[in-house]
Amino acid sequence: MRLEPVVTDPTELYRLRDGVYAADLLIVVVAELDLFTWFDRYEREHDDPAGVEQVCAAHQLDPRAADVTITYLVARGLLARVGDRITPTRVAREHLVAGSPYDLRAYYASLRERPTCKDLLAVLRSGRPAAWAGAAGKEAWSDRLASPEFAASITAAMDARGAYLGPALAETIADLPARAVLDLGGGSGIYGSALVERLPGLRVDVFERPPVDDVARTLLATRGYAERVGVVSGDMFTGLPGEYDAHLYSHVLHDWGPGEVRRLLANSAAALPSGGWVVVHDTHIDDERSGPLQVAEYSVLLMHSTPGKCWSVAELRGMFAEAGFDYVDCRPTAADRTAVIGRRAHR
Ligand SMILES: C[S@@+](CC[C@H](N)C(=O)[O-])C[C@H]1O[C@@H](n2cnc3c(N)ncnc32)[C@H](O)[C@@H]1O
The missing domain is CATH 1.10.10.10 (Winged helix-like DNA-binding domain superfamily/Winged helix DNA-binding domain)
Structure with a gap:
């Protein structure tokens, strides 16, 4: 498609x-x-x-x-x-x-x-965090994702957002010499689809937990991407498959507190080869913690609804270093998003 x-x-x-x-x-x-x-x-x-x-x-x-x-x-x-x-x-x-x-x-x-x-x-x-807007009960949004109906609706929301952002991200990181990307918490696979569209030789797998994994499989098949974008089911907090040379976290780290973000980056560092890439695609606060205003406003939504926030580039640099990644670059993509890129240091 x-x-x-x-x-x-x-x-x-x-x-x-x-x-x-x-x-x-x-x-x-x-x-x-x-x-x-x-x-x-x-x-x-x-x-x-x-x-x-x-x-x-x-x-x-x-x-x-x-x-x-x-x-x-x-x-x-x-x-x-x-x-x-x-x-x-x-x-x-x-x-x-x-x-x-x-x-x-x-x-x-x-x-x-x-x-x-x-x-x-x-x-x-x-x-x-407060309950997700519209929730009848008091569940956090990440717990509500266990419901197939909620998972389908939230995945549709992320998918809609990605139609514009995905190609911009793919263009921004097209020069990274990666061959196989694991898109952690990749939702519908919209970013994977944009990446293989821009880089035809690339292999992308979405790593998603049930029931979002099945939503992704269905959407990727309907859109004709099932051959080039796979779906691996699992929990990103409990160990990751090892056959990739790049990990993408798009709008994922902002859902979690510092302990979980450190754990995810440590899992990535353990699973990636030396020289492997980590790309954090998200809205990021600047080093001075004074803006951009639109990102600071989005961080309020995340504070309200998740245990996370918009991380600053400086905070990410620090957590990259702790996990064993060298900071490479922070590149604008679209709609106030940036791609913060790290590289697995040689062991
Ligand atoms: C905010 S969405 C981001 C989706 C997409 N990457 C994007 O940029 O729009 C976060 C995603 O993380 C996934 N997720 C949450 N916990 C997870 C876990 N433990 N293992 C794998 N995926 C998880 C959710 O299912 C959801 O699709």
């Missing part, structure tokens, strides 16, 4: 969807935590801005949630980092701090009863 070339740029449509929780987080920060007033008062009382530890202690915030929230507020231009301290910007001091004649806090507070705001406040306090 070869797609017609895309004519228009859907980046804004990705941004709107991925950033959908971010404004609600700002409402919570203003209306429930009154965070800007707190930062301002702390700074005046201590003659020094607060650090993350002080904010977490004062508001009983989970560290992952605090990290995502502060990065979002910095990217929004409402907080600034001064070394490891955090200070409200002029616009925040004038419009979101108690005592200002232009105080907008009541305006934001009028929306505090939105259901997502309640969820976000619970996530900020507990660190545990």
Whole structure:
């Protein structure tokens, strides 16, 4: 199935969807935590801005949630980092701090009863992800994937996203001299299909857990890719097949906390030969943790719904090194995504 070339740029449509929780987080920060007033008062009382530890202690915030929230507020231009301290910007001091004649806090507070705001406040306090939007019960989205109906609908969502992103990723990494790629958590196989379309000699296997593996098999067969893109069933946390020279993680590491990400990278390092490639395709926060804004907004969605977040390139570089990968490059693909590339160091 070869797609017609895309004519228009859907980046804004990705941004709107991925950033959908971010404004609600700002409402919570203003209306429930009154965070800007707190930062301002702390700074005046201590003659020094607060650090993350002080904010977490004062508001009983989970560290992952605090990290995502502060990065979002910095990217929004409402907080600034001064070394490891955090200070409200002029616009925040004038419009979101108690005592200002232009105080907008009541305006934001009028929306505090939105259901997502309640969820976000619970996530900020507990660190545990809220139920996936629309879930009747309280299951996490990764547990709900065990249901064939939910697996089919979420895989359709990821597949739709990949039709535009897949070819862009394939173009961006076309120069890597890989022969066999394992696409971990590869969903429908949309990225594998784009890769073999761009690189006809390449072999790709999707590594997926049931029941998504069967969804992928059916879609790949329907689209005529079953010969070139296989599906291997398994659990990526418990050991990986060894016959590949590249591993792709597309929108996978952002679903997990640091322990799981380290484990996945360690599994990849164990399974890949020396000189093998790891490609992390995702939205990534910059080294300064000040943006891009759209990525910081997407990270709010991930904080809400998963144990993960958008990792910064610097964090990935550190975890690559721990696992035994040399950092190679960070390349833009499309719609705010980048491919962070590592190479298995010689053993
Ligand atoms: C957010 S989706 C990403 C799909 C696709 N790679 C993309 O870029 O759109 C995460 C995928 O990881 C898969 N996954 C989650 N846990 C897994 C596990 N333990 N082993 C293998 N795959 C897993 C899910 O089934 C899901 O398809």
